[in-house]
Amino acid sequence: MVNTDSKKLNILEVLKETPMSYSDLKSKCGYRKENSREFVNLVKLGVRLNLIRLERESRIYRLS
Numbered sequence: 068m069v070n071t072d073s074k075k076l077n078i079l080e081v082l083k084e085t086p087m088s089y090s091d092l093k094s095k096c097g098y099r100k101e102n103s104r105e106f107v108n109l110v111k112l113g114v115r116l117n118l119i120r121l122e123r124e125s126r127i128y129r130l131s
Contacts, residue, residue: 074105074109075109075112075113075118077096078092078096078106078109078110078113078119079113079118079119079130081095081096082119082128082129082130083130086122086127086128086129086130087127087128088126088127088128089110089126089128092110092128093106110128117131118130118131119131
């Protein structure tokens with residue numbers, strides 16, 4: 068089992084390339100419908116820790 072820290076780092080690495088929408092980010096990180104709850108929690112954690120920022124108007128996620 069891959070630990071949560073490496074999964075968070077994967078999300079941050081993907082966002083380092085380019086800001087993107089939630090659905091694009093989820094797909095690019097390899098998450099599917101079956102494990103989407105885990106992805107939601109990791110993105111929320113990234114936002115709470117000020118690692119990820121959501122631009123509400125454009126609904127684009129980017130690194131803080």
